[in-house]
Amino acid sequence: MIPRLSQVETTEAIYLQFIEALQKAGFAGDLNQDYANRIVLSTDNSIYQMLPQGVLYPKSTDDLVLIAKLADESRFTEVKLSARGGGTGTNGQSLTDGLIVDVSKHMNQVLEINAEERWVRVQGGVVKDQLNRALKPYGFFFAPELSTSNRATVGGMINTDASGQGSVMYGKTRDHVLELNSVFLGGELWNSKPISDEELDEIKQRDDRVGEVHRLVDEVFTKKKDLIDAKFPKLNRCLTGYDLAHIRDEEGRFNLNSVLCGGEGSLAFIAEAKLNVLPIPKFAALVNVKYDSFESSLRDATDLMEWNPTSIETIDSKVLNLAMGDIIWDTVSAYFPQEEGEPEISGINLVEYTSDDEESLKADVARLEEHLKSVAGQAGKSFGFSVVYGAGEINKVWAMRKKAVGLLGNAKGQERPIPFVEDTAVPPENLADFIMEFRKVLDDRDLAYGMFGHVDAGVLHVRPAIDMKDQLQESLIRDITDEVVALTVKYKGLLWGEHGKGVRSEYAPEFFGELYPELQRIKGGFDPRNQMNPGKIATPAIDGAELLKIDAVPTRGQFDRQISSETREEYKEAMFCNGNGACFNYDPNDAMCPSWKGTRQRINSPKGRSSLIREWLRLMEQNGTDLVEEAKRVKASSFIASLPKRIKNTLAKKKEEEYDFSHEVHESMMACLACKSCVGQCPIKVNVPDFRARFLEVYYGRYLRPAKDYMVGSLECMIPWLSKFPAPYNWAMQNKVLKAIFRKHAGMVDSPTICTNSLITGMKARGIEFASPQLIKSLSEEQRSNAVIIVQDAFTSYFETQLVLDLVDLLSGLGFHVLLAPFKPNGKPLHVHGFMKAFEKAAESNSAMLKELDNTGVPMIGIDPSMTLTYRQEYGYVIPEKDLPKVQLIQEWLSNQKEKLGAFDLASRSTTEFKLMAHCTEKTNAAPSIRMWQQIYEAMGLKLDIQAVGCCGMSGTYGHETQNVETSREIYQLSWSEVVNNPGNKDRLLVTGYSCRSQVKRIDDQQLPHPIQKLLSLLKDK
Ligand SMILES: Cc1cc2nc3c(=O)[nH]c(=O)nc-3n(C[C@H](O)[C@H](O)[C@H](O)COP(=O)(O)OP(=O)(O)OC[C@H]3O[C@@H](n4cnc5c(N)ncnc54)[C@H](O)[C@@H]3O)c2cc1C
């Protein structure tokens, strides 16, 4: 039995007092000092891990004012505060051992769009892609770009002065900041914007912090102008953080925003921002230029800049190969053809043109094409290219590039690419030479790495692969950073070219030299006692205030190495999460991650769950528990013998007598839908359902399981019996009193009723037989070559029997010889709930039966996507690969039957255009199969569009569990509700998942058909 984890690092007294005082003062947001929230926010995308004392989620600017006011009181001067947005920083920017102030949870509204004057006002927690989606209908966009645009916030972008692809044309974030509403320590709310000298003089007269910082910044700028000119490099990317070089704008106006932008939360909280927006260019083209070496692509990029593109990005073969191995490649593969006889692609330049005039855009592209053709094959030049027109298609390539950054973390083995020297910038003309020397630094140490960069801006991204769990390898961080800093000096560049300073601020004093004390004075003006995100960018010149050091901050590796390698291996699906935050994708039409989207709690995300499991493993190890052995013990233990202890532990849990960190982990796991979107979409392939099941297995070795788990777990075994007499079961499920009892005591709601039209009767009526090796042997040659076996699952066979019969009818109608595999429990519900022993038994028994059928060579197909994919995913953990039965999704098999499909042209039917709403597991874990539905429809003269939607909120039994009903409905509202209720979609929507269809029925009382059912009805409808 696992031990109780009662000892965790508690919140310091001063912070508890601060939180209490905040509550008393009327703080309206959420205050979390539980260990789970603290652990989840102890990491960003960097190599570091710092446990905060608590997390504050302000609801409004007033809350920020309260925090800042209280922190300035003499009793709370030890309190440290670190603002946080998306938490995607790569250098520990938002990490603290004080309090985290997460503005992303509640302060995330686009407040005002002024199309006439071309600006937008937003709260600090608005995500960049969210903003652009709101601006799109007005024809505008917020131009600064970054790879994390689907989760990084405007507050974070402002504070790191973010920029990325297109920065040569569009500049950095601060180039688009018109006004900032900031909250200063002490609670002053200040609106900063470019001001005249008269206004400045007036402000300088104030005797508060606002007056003080204006006096200070103006004085530093006036007195140290020459030094500032000498120290601040004249790079496209300039220098993030306290940008004194741009205190006066082109019109000579004083602009405090130059200092605030890039301030990394060390000066003030950004509550709101007024931002400049630009018209979306009407036309765009992307030229993908291929090279046989990365060096050639880099050197040639400088030449290509003469053809005046909007931007040029270079990626190396490593990054490209990672993208090729991911589901994202499916969307762009057509643009990177490998022609016969061509060398392997080792470098690519992505050259983008944008314009409002189509002719001029085409002329620009034509000129570049001509040049590329004229130099093709020459040494150091490209050997081929392709051109993509239109923002929609181009964005697919950029999405691939953006994702590839995350994919760099998905290397095999223990050495994983990590950020610490990942964003150097040098003048573009020095880039190729700089990179060659940079590569030597890494090659000399035999390190693997992938590279890509904004070559037009001289920015290089590289993440060397290092195992931070290995103490020896950890020391490379210092050695390599020091060498790279020296190289940036040699090539007149910067270590901090794009992602800000964070922990790397330790290099600032040397870089700024005699200007650094001036930065300290500015910091001291805003934050005299070093409370605002201390240790980043600069410290006030007071005793004990020091910058963080790259090797003096605790790293994730130092915590992870406390877990035994055997346990790490067993839970590897959680260990490698690198915190890049792709799972915080804000897009409601994206499958990732419904429990995070439905609750907006970071503990309910793949990153949250991985972080909790890592800490749980570490604490278990500290308590001397071997979890690998523990799992074996639970499997071998007797249900009855362990009952008394489990009852005792559960009673203590109910009375809240005994703290156990496992309960916090459990709570987060129970909020997971087990939809597997993380498995398919996380760049590192973090597999929450897998480690969730392992956790639940041992957790319930110590505590009692809820009754609903037994109901769900046993459903597949019971259902064949229950279906023999469906009436009493259905009566019980529909009876109001019993429903209330089920809801309250069994924890289940809206359980479906069993179909009264039995599958066996339907089969008999159609002359369909059960498949067996003997029967298949007895088939004629023709029957055999046309045979297909439908593998049953409990949900469709018993709760949606008509769908199975419709599939039988359609396939028979197309000329196939249809057989039905005998029903056996698939085991997925057991796995979801962590009944691992029972799952293993079910998987072994079912796969043995299916493998025999598989060996006959007759193809097997499954109807429900999620149940069918279990055969290639969850089964893979318990069944040797050679014994795994091959069960295809319907579309994977049917799309290859073009001849039979083509014999039926349905183009003359009254409706021929449809929209597919695919199941999350299917579209994230078998992405190419979605297009196969389109091919099937196309082969029959129909058009099928893929409707962009997120999760429906049902996911197996999740939406039927009382504790989840509300969130389940909220998730449905995020994207499904609008599509389902759009009158334009009437009779056009097709749904592949059983769960999704039942959720639509339950919430909107509509029965949406499966794509198979639509085809059948069109076939019949002559
Ligand atoms: C895979 C990957 C790719 C990346 N690519 C790019 C890129 O192309 N270009 C680029 O510029 N960056 C890039 N980054 C870095 C990162 O995404 C950016 O720095 C981003 O701007 C951070 O935004 P965030 O909302 O996640 O901020 P966080 O990481 O939460 O915070 C960043 C800093 O801003 C401060 N902060 C946040 N909100 C506020 C606020 N409201 N008030 C005051 N201070 C605040 C924090 O204290 C912290 O110092 C990348 C990161 C990753 C993981």
Ligand code: SF4
């Ligand atoms: S779970 Fe995956 S997507 Fe989320 S932070 Fe971890 S590695 Fe990134």
Ligand code: SF4
């Ligand atoms: S399985 Fe689904 S709900 Fe659970 S963590 Fe992964 S994406 Fe989120």
